[in-house]
Amino acid sequence: MSAISSVANSAGSAGDISKIMQMNGENLGKEDFLKLLVTQLKYQSPMEPMKNDEFVAELAQFSSLEGIQNLNDKFDKSVQSNTLLAQSIGNSMATTLIGKDVKIQTNQFQLSEDNGMEIRYNLPEAAESVSVEIYDDQGNLITTKTLSSKSAGDHVYQWDGEDKDGKSFAPGTYKVVVKGIDADKKETLASTYLTGDVESIRYSNGGAYLMVGGQMYGIGDVQEVLNQ
Numbered sequence: 204m205s206a207i208s209s210v211a212n213s214a215g216s217a218g219d220i221s222k223i224m225q226m227n228g229e230n231l232g233k234e235d236f237l238k239l240l241v242t243q244l245k246y247q248s249p250m251e252p253m254k255n256d257e258f259v260a261e262l263a264q265f266s267s268l269e270g271i272q273n274l275n276d277k278f279d280k281s282v283q284s285n286t287l288l289a290q291s292i293g294n295s296m297a298t299t300l301i302g303k304d305v306k307i308q309t310n311q312f313q314l315s316e317d318n319g320m321e322i323r324y325n326l327p328e329a330a331e332s333v334s335v336e337i338y339d340d341q342g343n344l345i346t347t348k349t350l351s352s353k354s355a356g357d358h359v360y361q362w363d364g365e366d367k368d369g370k371s372f373a374p375g376t377y378k379v380v381v382k383g384i385d386a387d388k389k390e391t392l393a394s395t396y397l398t399g400d401v402e403s404i405r406y407s408n409g410g411a412y413l414m415v416g417g418q419m420y421g422i423g424d425v426q427e428v429l430n431q
Contacts, residue, residue, distance in 0.1 A: 297411035297422060300401045305413070306427040307420050308396050316374045320362040322381070324393040328355045330383030334390075335360055338378040345372065353383070396426060 314320040322335065333350040346366035360381075365371050381393040399415040406412070412419045 297404050297413070300413060300425075300428065301404060303401050304398060304429040305401055305415065305425050306396055306398050306429060307413075307415060307424045308394065308426050309420070309424060310378050310380065310395050311376055311418075312379055312395075312397065313416060313418065314362070314364050314372065314374050314377055319364050320377065321397070322360045322362060322379050322395065323357065323397055324360070324381040324395045325357050326353055326355050326383045326393050327391060328383065328385070329353065330391070331386050332384045333358075333360075333393075334382045334384060335362070336380040336382070337362065338380070339372075340376055340378075342378070345377075398429065 312320050312322055326333070329352070331352050333353050335348040335350065336344060337346050337348070339345050348360070348362070348367075350360065364374075379395055381395055383391045383393055385391070397416070401413045401415055402417075403414045404411050405414055405419055407419075410421070412421055413425070414420075
C-alpha cells in the first residue's frame with residue numbers, strides 16, 4: 204500500500220485533511236492533496252462512508268489550497284519580473300554617470316609610485332588629533348600616522364608610501380582606517396572616501412559597476428555626484 208493510502212487509512216474516514224498533514228509531517232501540494240482525497244474515498248469503509256458535509260469540507264480545503272498556491276506562484280513571478288525591470292532600469296541609468304565626478308565610500312585606496320596615495324575622510328566632530336592606520340592586502344598594520352587637530356568635516360591626507368622609519372611600500376591597494384581622538388582620548392571612527400571621474404560602466408553578474416581610477420565600484424557605493 205502506498206504512503207498516501209496508509210496515511211489516509213490511519214486518519215480514518217472522518218477525512219480531516221489538516222490532521223493528515225500533521226501526521227505526515229510534510230507540506231502537501233495540491234496534487235498530493237487531491238491524491239490523498241481520492242485514496243481516502245477509495246479505502247473508506249462501505250459500512251461507514253464519508254458524510255456529505257465532510258466531503259464538501261475537504262473539497263473546500265482543496266480549492267483553498269489550490270488558490271493559495273496559484274497566488275503564491277503569481278506573486279513570485281511578479282517579484283522576479285519587477286526585480287529584473289528595476290535592475291534593467293538601474294543598469295541603463297548608470298550610463299548617465301559616465302564623465303561625472305563622484306564621491307565613493309571606501310576604505311581601499313591605491314598607492315601609486317609617483318603620486319603617493321590620497322586619503323579623503325570625514326570627521327563627525329572636531330578632534331584633538333587624528334590617527335591614520337594603513338594596512339596591507341593581508342590585513343597587517345604597516346604604519347600609523349598621527350595628524351594634528353582637525354575640525355569636523357572633510358579632510359585630505361596625502362600618504363607618501365613610507366612608514367615612520369622611512370621604509371617604502373610597493374604600489375598597490377591598501378586599507379585605511381581613520382580615527383578622530385578628542386581631549387579625553389576618546390576615539391571616533393571617520394568615514395573614508397575617494398573622488399574621481401567615472402571612466403566607464405562595466406556589467407557583471409547582471410549588475411552595473413562604475414570604473415573610477417581603474418577600479419570597479421558598485422552603484423551603492425556612490426555617496427554623491429559632485430558635478431551634475
